Amino acid sequence: MVLLDPDGHYTGLLRWLDELQDKGYVAAPARDRLLVHTDIAAALDACKPTD
Incomplete structure (x- = not known):
C-alpha cells in the first residue's frame, strides 16, 4: 500500500x-x-508492478 503524505x-x-x-x-x-512518500512522482513509481 502506498501512502502519499506530503x-x-x-x-x-x-x-x-x-x-x-x-x-x-x-x-x-x-x-x-x-x-x-512525500512526493507524488515517488508515490506513483511505488505503485508500479515489480518483476
Missing part, C-alpha cells in the same frame, strides 16, 4: 502503527507493506 498529515497514524509493531500487535512484514 505535509505530514499522517505522522500520528504512522507513529501509532510503529508503536503497535513494537508491542507485537503488528508484524514487521505487514508494517513494511505500507510505503510512505
Whole structure:
C-alpha cells in the first residue's frame, strides 16, 4: 500500500502503527507493506508492478 503524505498529515497514524509493531500487535512484514512518500512522482513509481 502506498501512502502519499506530503505535509505530514499522517505522522500520528504512522507513529501509532510503529508503536503497535513494537508491542507485537503488528508484524514487521505487514508494517513494511505500507510505503510512505512525500512526493507524488515517488508515490506513483511505488505503485508500479515489480518483476
